Amino acid sequence: MKIAVLPGDGIGTEIVAEAVKVLKALDLKFEMETAPVGGAAYEAAGHPLPESTLALAKSADAILFGAVGDWKYDKLDRPLRPEQAILGLRKALGLFANFRPAICYEQLTHASSLKPELVAGLDILIIRELTGDIYFGQPRGRRTAVDGHFPGAEEAFDTMRYSRPEIERIARVAFEAARKRSKRVTSVDKANVLETFQLWKDVVTEAHKDYPDVALDHMYVDNAAMQLVKAPKAFDVIVTGNMFGDILSDEASMLTGSIGMLPSASLNDKKQGLYEPSHGSAPDIAGKGVANPLATILSAAMMLRFSLNQPEAADRIETAVKKVLAQGLRTPDIYSDGTTKVGTVQMGDAVVNALR
Ligand code: NAI
Numbered sequence: 159m160k161i162a163v164l165p166g167d168g169i170g171t172e173i174v175a176e177a178v179k180v181l182k183a184l185d186l187k188f189e190m191e192t193a194p195v196g197g198a199a200y201e202a203a204g205h206p207l208p209e210s211t212l213a214l215a216k217s218a219d220a221i222l223f224g225a226v227g228d229w230k231y232d233k234l235d236r237p238l239r240p241e242q243a244i245l246g247l248r249k250a251l252g253l254f255a256n257f258r259p260a261i262c263y264e265q266l267t268h269a270s271s272l273k274p275e276l277v278a279g280l281d282i283l284i285i286r287e288l289t290g291d292i293y294f295g296q297p298r299g300r301r302t303a304v305d306g307h308f309p310g311a312e313e314a315f316d317t318m319r320y321s322r323p324e325i326e327r328i329a330r331v332a333f334e335a336a337r338k339r340s341k342r343v344t345s346v347d348k349a350n351v352l353e354t355f356q357l358w359k360d361v362v363t364e365a366h367k368d369y370p371d372v373a374l375d376h377m378y379v380d381n382a383a384m385q386l387v388k389a390p391k392a393f394d395v396i397v398t399g400n401m402f403g404d405i406l407s408d409e410a411s412m413l414t415g416s417i418g419m420l421p422s423a424s425l426n427d428k429k430q431g432l433y434e435p436s437h438g439s440a441p442d443i444a445g446k447g448v449a450n451p452l453a454t455i456l457s458a459a460m461m462l463r464f465s466l467n468q469p470e471a472a473d474r475i476e477t478a479v480k481k482v483l484a485q486g487l488r489t490p491d492i493y494s495d496g497t498t499k500v501g502t503v504q505m506g507d508a509v510v511n512a513l514r
């Protein structure tokens with residue numbers, strides 16, 4: 159088994175180092191090979207996703223990814239920006255199904271921005287379509303407007319689009335996932351306004367016919383945003399498009415205490431996967447040794463479970479994370495009175511110790 163390790167930039171290098179430490183402590187047989195990606199690759203090779211990095215990713219059974227992006231690259235042409243590396247990997251590997259479990263650990267019930275009773279025991283799964291929608295739709299660009307409110311003005315445009323098979327395959331992923339949980343799927347759309355999401359709703363409804371044991375309901379995205387903070391435990395599996403899923407999963411992260419707690423898995427139809435924390439490169443705290451490595455460590459656990467067929471090892475990691483939280487250890491993003499503030503490396507060390 160080969161794992162491609164792509165730390166990226168910003169806090170990416172710091173948090174991936176901790177996840178690698180945890181993986182090594184498991185004493186399992188796999189090979190890990192590291193390659194630059196994002197800003198780090200731009201600095202080293204002039205491109206955020208060099209051919210050699212892409213080749214390594216393609217040849218691996220699983221990819222452990224940190225994060226990419228920094229404000230200092232905002233002025234670069236879009237194809238050279240670090241974020242193109244993660245979009246490029248998702249596209250090149252066909253990683254269309256993004257799993258983002260939002261679990262509120264018992265020890266963090268009070269770290270949530272919601273009242274403890276609203277999040278106690280929270281365990282929902284957001285399934286985000288990852289290779290379509292307005293993030294990839296063509297055409298896109300800038301031009302001089304010929305109509306609209308300000309003809310002659312500079313305007314920009316992107317294209318929201320989904321095809322029937324793209325929607326159907328993510329819907330099936332959601333129904334299958336729900337079968338292993340409490341058998342409820344909420345499909346989030348904006349069918350009242352957008353044709354793309356009317357097709358989404360139609361296709362999800364049709365696919366549902368093959369899953370009579372799973373309950374399906376539909377919700378508009380604005381209402382879903384509201385319900386997520388009103389009564390998050392009413393959800394089980396949420397399935398939605400790329401952009402809505404991006405936004406709703408960040409929102410859901412705050413229910414769990416911190417975005418630094420939220421892992422993710424992005425899978426293709428061959429069960430090859432890319433595993434990364436749901437957050438970005440956090441340039442505001444990069445290099446300070448304070449980033450929470452738990453989302454990345456929990457992503458490594460998802461990798462062991464989904465791509466490397468090591469469910470016991472995944473359980474061990476998750477148990478170790480609960481143990482360090484129970485010990486009261488907190489990185490600053492989840493620190494509160496009565497807990498012990500630790501940095502990135504100390505948190506990683508604590509997880510390794512808890513494994514033993
Ligand atoms: P972000 O997720 O990097 O940061 C948002 C806030 O959360 C910041 O205040 C940050 O300090 C905090 N935060 C994030 N992860 C944390 C952790 N592990 N521990 C403690 N605090 C944490 O999102 P932002 O600021 O919108 O984007 C920063 C850069 O990251 C941008 O260049 C963006 O494009 C990129 N990005 C990359 C992603 C990826 O590599 N998959 C995903 C999202 C954003």
Ligand code: MG
Pocket residue numbers: 404405408436
């Ligand atoms: Mg995001």
